[in-house]
Every structure is written in structure tokens, then in C-alpha cells.
Amino acid sequence: MGYNNKFFQYIGKGWGCTVSGIVIVLFALYLGIENDGLNVFVKDMGKFLPGLGLVMGLRVCGLISVNLIGW
Structure with missing residues (x-):
């Protein structure tokens, strides 16, 4: 009964990957706005x-x- 701990660990990894991806995209946009x-x-x-x-x-x-x- 109750919840499966592996399920919540999987969700945590997903959020970590999502935040990393968003940071990479924002950094790329920041560097791509200017020529320099x-x-x-x-x-x-x-x-x-x-x-x-x-x-x-x-x-x-x-x-x-x-x-x-x-x-």
C-alpha cells in the first residue's frame, strides 16, 4: 500500500533534466541575440x-x- 518510491525518484530526475534543458536553451538564446x-x-x-x-x-x-x- 502507499506510493512507490521509485516513481517519485523518476519524477525528480525528469524535473532535473527539464531545468537543465531550460537553462541551456536560455543561455543559447542569450548568446545568440547579439553578434558579439x-x-x-x-x-x-x-x-x-x-x-x-x-x-x-x-x-x-x-x-x-x-x-x-x-x-
Whole structure:
């Protein structure tokens, strides 16, 4: 009785493949809009990555500091 766990694992894999496909298509559309798609991508990532690096650095420091305090 109940549900079959393999059924839900199969659905989870389907969603993972769907999200991966959507990301690939959107990335391809983004690069295909401009003639210099790769140059535009590098310029945009130059704006995006410093903020992402700061957020990720704060997150890592927060996780490490909590573990050091608990140790």
C-alpha cells in the first residue's frame, strides 16, 4: 500500500533534466541575440560575479564561524 518510491525518484530526475534543458536553451538564446554574444556575456559576468563572490564568501564564513564556535 502507499506510493512507490521509485516513481517519485523518476519524477525528480525528469524535473532535473527539464531545468537543465531550460537553462541551456536560455543561455543559447542569450548568446545568440547579439553578434558579439560571448563578449557581452563576459561583460555581464564582470558585473555579476563580484556580488555573487561576496555573497558566497559571507555564506562560507558564516558556516565556518558557526562550526568553530560549536567546536
